[in-house]
Structures are given as C-alpha cells and as structure tokens.
Amino acid sequence: MRIATWNINSVRLRLPLVCKLLDEQAPDVLCLQETKVVDDSFPTAEFRDRGYTHIHMHGMKSYNGVAILSRLPFASVDVKHWCEKQDCRHVLATLPGGIEIHNLYIPAGGDVPDPAVNDKFAHKLRFLDEMRAWFPANRSKDRPMILVGDLNIAPLEQDVWSHRQLLDVVSHTPVEVEKLTALQRSLDWVDAVRRFVPDSEKLYTWWSYRSADWAASDRGRRLDHVWVTPPLAPALTGTRVLREARGWEPKPSDHVPVLVDLAL
DNA sequence: ATGGTAGCGTAGCTA
Numbered sequence: 001m002r003i004a005t006w007n008i009n010s011v012r013l014r015l016p017l018v019c020k021l022l023d024e025q026a027p028d029v030l031c032l033q034e035t036k037v038v039d040d041s042f043p044t045a046e047f048r049d050r051g052y053t054h055i056h057m058h059g060m061k062s063y064n065g066v067a068i069l070s071r072l073p074f075a076s077v078d079v080k081h082w083c084e085k086q087d088c089r090h091v092l093a094t095l096p097g098g099i100e101i102h103n104l105y106i107p108a109g110g111d112v113p114d115p116a117v118n119d120k121f122a123h124k125l126r127f128l129d130e131m132r133a134w135f136p137a138n139r140s141k142d143r144p145m146i147l148v149g150d151l152n153i154a155p156l157e158q159d160v161w162s163h164r165q166l167l168d169v170v171s172h173t174p175v176e177v178e179k180l181t182a183l184q185r186s187l188d189w190v191d192a193v194r195r196f197v198p199d200s201e202k203l204y205t206w207w208s209y210r211s212a213d214w215a216a217s218d219r220g221r222r223l224d225h226v227w228v229t230p231p232l233a234p235a236l237t238g239t240r241v242l243r244e245a246r247g248w249e250p251k252p253s254d255h256v257p258v259l260v261d262l263a264l
Numbered sequence: 265a266t267g268g269t270a271g272c273g274t275a276g277c278t279a
Binding site: 009010013034036061062063064108110111120152208209210211212251254 | 267268269270271272273277278279
C-alpha cells in the first residue's frame with residue numbers, strides 16, 4: 001500500500017500537478033491539505049477518471065481544507081474539529097484491513113512565537129494539546145493507524161536548514177516541538193520517513209515562496225509527516241520525499257509530496 | 265531588522 005501526503009495550496013489551481021503525481025507515483029491513497037475550496041466545487045471528475053473513486057473532502061472558502069483520495073474503499077469516514085472551530089483541518093477514513101488514516105492540517109501559528117500576543121500561535125498550541133489528549137483517550141496504540149499531513153512543525157535539528165537560526169521561528173520553537181513530540185509519544189507513533197533517513201541527515205518538505213532561488217539557497221523545513229502506530233511499523237518498506245516537485249511547472253506548491261510504502 | 269512570494273477574491277487575510 002502506497003500512501004502519499006501533499007499540501008497543494010489550492011486543489012483547483014494545482015489540479016494538473018496533482019494528476020501528474022497520481023500518474024507518476026500511483027499512490028493508493030493521497031491526502032491533500034490546503035485545498036482552499038468548498039466541497040461543491042472540489043474537482044472530483046479528474047480523480048475519478050484515474051481510479052480514485054473514493055473521495056472524502058472537507059473544505060471551506062479560501063482557507064484550509066483537507067481531502068483523502070483513494071483507490072481503496074472506505075469502511076467509514078469522519079471529520080474532526082478542534083478548538084471550537086469549524087476550520088476544515090482534519091478528516092479520517094477507515095481503509096481495508098481496518099487501518100484508520102488521519103489527514104491533518106495543523107495551524108501554521110503566525111509569525112510571533114508568543115501565545116500571549118499572537119492568537120494564531122495560541123491556537124496552534126491548543127490544537128496540539130487537544131490532540132494530545134484525544135488520541136490516547138479514544139484510540140489504542142495497538143490499532144493500525146496512519147497519521148499524515150502538514151503538521152507545520154519541524155521537530156528535529158536536521159529538519160531545518162539551521163537549527164540555531166530557527167529556534168525563535170514559528171515551526172521550530174522548543175514549545176511547539178515539545179508538544180508535537182508529546183503527541184507522538186502518546187501512542188508510540190513511529191516517524192515513518194525517519195525510519196529510512198537517519199536523524200543526522202538534512203531533510204525538508206517545504207521551501208518558502210519568498211526566495212529568489214529555493215534550490216540554491218535550500219533553506220527548507222520538514223513540515224509534512226507520515227506517522228504509523230506500532231502494529232504497522234514492521235510493514236514499512238520505503239519512503240520518498242519528492243523534492244523535484246518543488247520545481248514542477250507551472251506554479252509549483254511550496255510543499256512537496258511525501259510517500260510511504262507498506263507491505264500489507 | 266526587514267522584505268521577499270503566493271492564493272483567494274478583488275481588500276486584506278493567511279501562509
């Protein structure tokens with residue numbers, strides 16, 4: 001089973017690139033974030049034509065929005081809301097084998113890493129706290145589950161281009177990293193990508209648009225993740241971060257797809 | 265310390 005996750009920053013504008021990914025990598029399941037479209041306007045036809053007939057989307061006007069496209073049928077689907085908001089950041093579905101997949105778009109958190117003066121950062125921290133409480137209260141680590149998405153946090157030192165220079169930059173501050181790590185530990189989630197790429201090796205999934213030459217400066221961050229619960233860890237066979245997609249023309253996303261293969 | 269780009273939707277917010 002091949003699982004992919006990609007923040008595409010508008011599914012309508014990026015539709016040709018999403019189709020390119022499906023054609024070239026043939027994931028069984030593709031989780032999208034920042035679809036930026038209401039459900040009635042979601043471009044389902046192009047995906048159905050490619051065999052992705054099972055589509056679970058949850059979108060809103062202009063902002064956020066998540067979707068799961070699948071060639072495999074869903075036994076059930078759901079959406080979850082956090083922080084008393086209806087902002088379309090979390091969908092889940094049950095895949096064959098009883099595997100529950102969670103597709104998340106965690107709040108970016110704004111610019112100032114202080115919850116006292118920045119409501120967006122306070123929202124991000126609360127979102128993490130609520131998830132940290134919900135998962136162990138509602139799910140067992142013995143259940144086969146996959147958690148993917150744009151978590152908007154680069155937890156490891158080699159997940160950013162400069163650990164020292166980003167300690168005060170939202171996405172890599174100690175308080176966020178600690179909360180994400182607490183969430184990860186709560187169900188013994190395994191970082192599927194780091195299973196195959198040593199922690200000592202630089203690895204990024206996002207490069208800012210605000211750079212003259214993203215590839216030359218290479219100031220990236222690993223914001224997009226795939227985690228699995230312990231029952232699925234032995235099934236992991238490989239992973240891929242599709243760095244070249246950052247240069248796909250026209251109009252690349254600032255995030256690239258992350259793919260994980262499981263022998264199931 | 266600042267500004268740089270992108271998408272939505274057509275001003276200004278979000279990233």
